[in-house]
Amino acid sequence: MRFLATLLPAVALLSACSSQPQQAPAEPHGNPFKGNGGFLLSPDHSATPFGGDFSDNQAANAFIDKMVREHGFDRQQLHDVLGQAKNLDWVIRLMDRQAPTTAQGPTGPNGAWIRYRSKFITPDNVQNGVAFWNQYQDALQRAQQVYGVPPEIIVGIIGVETRWGRVMGKTRILDALATLSFNYPRRAAYFSGELETFLLMAREEGDDPLNLRGSFAGAMGYGQFMPSAFKQYAVDFNGDGHINLWDPVDAIGSVAHYFQAHGWLTNGTVAVQANGQAPGMESGFKTRYSVATLAAAGLSPQIPLDNNQQVSLLKFDMGTSYQYWYGLPNFYAITRYNHSNHYAMAVWQLGEAVGRARQGM
Template sequence: MRYSAALLPLLVLLSACSSKPKTEAQIQQTSGTPSGGFLLQPQHDVFMQSGDFAYNPEAEKFIDKMVSKHGFDRQQLHEVLSQAKKLNYVLRLMDQQAPTTAPPPGPNGAWLRYRGKFITPDNVQNGVMFWNQYDAALKRAFQVYGVPPEIIVGIIGVETRWGRVMGKTRIIDALSTLAFAYPRRAQYFAGELETFLLMARNEGDDPLALKGSFAGAMGYGQFMPSSFKEYAVDFNGDGHVNLWDPEDAIGSVANYFKGHGWVKGDLVAVPANGQVPGLANGFNTKYSVSALQQSGLSPQSSLGNHQEASLLRLDMGDRYQYWYGLPNFYAITRYNHSTHYAMAVWQLGQAVALARVQ
């Protein structure tokens, strides 16, 4: 835990060089942060008797846990959560995440529509600019974690358009709404809120100032707080882990992939010849290469030493295109459990890499 007197020089420095949101009160504060507290603008007359979660029993249980388990100051937590807002649009967006209707039968171009959201000439050129600007950090991430630049660039491009769309929802509002007003996943989001407040305390951040996605994802790589806890790193060496800093984000994304089984130098996926409509497909399927061959599929290029693969199917509009998915493809799906997502990340990174040398 960092106390305010020790934080002052660091916060002044960060305010000049980081895109992470800071309040004026943080920079000016020089004393008075109690044990178990974090930096925030004082609101001495505000308690949990007011606010959207006033008298909410789950919020009170949460505060009790944070005080007993982590030594937080009860009055400060009342103060923070009394200023958290219940956001109905967050609840609506969460309910929209699960598909309610089955996709239409037969190819309809779903992959082409999804791919077209990300792989456009303008977006690729923005990716080139990002890669060129942070080339040294990307090379160092490859050296340290074994994850190539095109994968990191692809992730950050799909997630936030290289920092252009990082979300405008206060994270405290998003996570409080989902922890205290969304029973279906309340336990998960209460855990994320717990970890978020620990992050804010440890890093000396104002928990009321940080913004991200409607689900509480943060920074260039859109890490949830639990991912921050496990994989975020201080990659620029300034003593502060800041996912709104592109270099820290680059190192953190690379560390995430290393932690989820990325194999340096290995293949990601290989396109296939043939059609196998009778076989189940998806990133979590597993077939022997020989079984796929017996079913009528063959790789368009070498699979290396791989004897097993998942069967990927992309809807090209007039037909289906099949791919062999290899362990590194599966590693990309650990970021988002979607074949379309992982393929878009990989192909966007490849497109940016190609554009850099043209």
């Protein structure tokens, strides 16, 4: 999930089945001009609510004041919209589970990477990836031409994030972001910014904010973009004049744009497996070693390193031993989507597996 990578693991705690954004109704409540004060609300969302979970919340009232003052929102309509938002205590409980922990993990290999990988790279999942690639191959090829990001990476991201649209989340985004903005002090500033951007997005794109659904943390669509990522990287890739992350073509272009902006190197590889072991060396995508330093430690690459003289050292738990890899710049680029070695490797290997299966058909 973009911009929530340090909070959420790749195996998102989402509920199956997603909802598509609703089209603007014929008779909107409030100002009918996008970006000019009001939302285009569905008729069943146009009534003024009595009370509401956030009706007496000081943070919510201050947020409304800010949105009116800084962005020209219609005060009454925004009040009515937030009055229909629900406080979700279970969202706070899930978020607390994502909080950093100081608990010490296992001291020896226990198969953590094998278990993680097996959640994504399965025969059925790979075949679903082939079907997605075949259906959207034109958009994937165009994304590679425009942004330099190969289909394998885009397919891998969407596969890990949402199983190619099968698990995009069914939580109403307004409820999730309002709960975390107004009743979750530990991350209130961050989520208040996401709520602000989400409401600006809904107004600009003509979406009813009460209809859009996603993850329990507010991530949206096929690629699980947070609103701040939408603002910076989402693109109208199908040319219909509307950016819709629940549309697979827009999502493909947006994921590719995200990677281009985060330093993806066209035609560069992602990682190279190492011969040897280096048990005493720090590992992870944040590490930086010269190739000579790793050679002195007893490691050698199984294939050439594309002239990279500085790499990260990656270590994966195979159950009875560790597998070491040289992490290259494109591996680091994948970790900009989610700050996890496991996540980045799963994205790459899933995309590669789908590509091989597609070629073998």
